[in-house]
Amino acid sequence: MPHRSRALTLAGPAEGEIIERKSRFLALLHPVRSIEDADALVREARSAHPDARHHCTALVISEATTGAGPVQRSSDDGEPSGTAGMPMLQALLHADLTDTLAVVVRWFGGVKLGAGGLVRAYTAAIEDALDGAALCERVERCEMALDVPFTDVGLAENAVRQWADRQGGVVGETTYTPQGARLTLQIAPELAHDLSQDVAAWSQGRLTPHEMGRRIIDVPLSR
Missing domain, CATH: 3.30.70.240 (Alpha-Beta Plaits)
Structure with missing residues (x-):
């Protein structure tokens, strides 16, 4: 996806999925208006996919939406530090997205990917979801x-x-x-x-x- 110098947001939820060396990565993207909305969606993803090993997240909320400072946060949810949540967050920022939650659900396939492989896989899952997402310009x-x-x-x-x-x-x-x-x-x-x-x-x-x-x-x- 080409880089844009505009503030974009999702028109609605979007999904993407990749398989990397037998591990399945399901990316779930949601437009959100608050941290509370995001937390509820993360709980929903965990409930919907309890058999997955990891539910990694990235969140971007704009200052205009919070009424205070902007929010950027991520979670590796048990993956090696910096190999999941941060690459997901960077993928959202690279796409100029705001007010967006990303959850990538991973089912481990039995083959370790290494730090570099994990970064590439989590990034690719987000990009796959963005390829099919309907976007709005703010x-x-x-x-x-x-x-x-x-x-x-x-x-x-x-x-x-x-x-x-x-x-x-x-x-x-x-x-x-x-x-x-x-x-x-x-x-x-x-x-x-x-x-x-x-x-x-x-x-x-x-x-x-x-x-x-x-x-x-x-x-x-x-x-």
């Missing part, structure tokens, strides 16, 4: 509002939707007040000036959009 969006009089609602809605279609914005529902209507849309922060210029052009300078705030959203990533 992006910042401005919440923009445009207040218009009743006489301009039709013109404004049409102009805003055309602009959003060209620029990749998302138009929200129109709400009404005694004074007129409010149109809302989510756009990339760097496009706020372009939106203001476009609105000024078609409204002949009578209307100006304003920013209501910013939020982080997940946008499905096409492969």
Whole structure:
């Protein structure tokens, strides 16, 4: 998987599996929103596969999600130190993933792999799961509002939707007040000036959009 300089997260759970010298490695990837969510999923994996020798884990949670500092942690679960959890964590970080739990369940096949073999196997299991995973890009969006009089609602809605279609914005529902209507849309922060210029052009300078705030959203990533 090529390296990306974007913040990505899983759209849903994903699995991958490899066999290395008779040992079976089952990789389970989950999107998570807290350490508590991750811990519950680890317990679930142990319960679902009690016959496995190891249930190794790696966890990445962003600062935006925790509301405090970012979380990065891993567990070798009985494998030699540094041969399982850390390679799994590095695979997640290399893929620019956040808010993600990885569990690799290993059934020992009777042949020792050595430290290097374990590192390669646990990394390959994560990469196999990522190859089939649906991903989202985590992006910042401005919440923009445009207040218009009743006489301009039709013109404004049409102009805003055309602009959003060209620029990749998302138009929200129109709400009404005694004074007129409010149109809302989510756009990339760097496009706020372009939106203001476009609105000024078609409204002949009578209307100006304003920013209501910013939020982080997940946008499905096409492969």
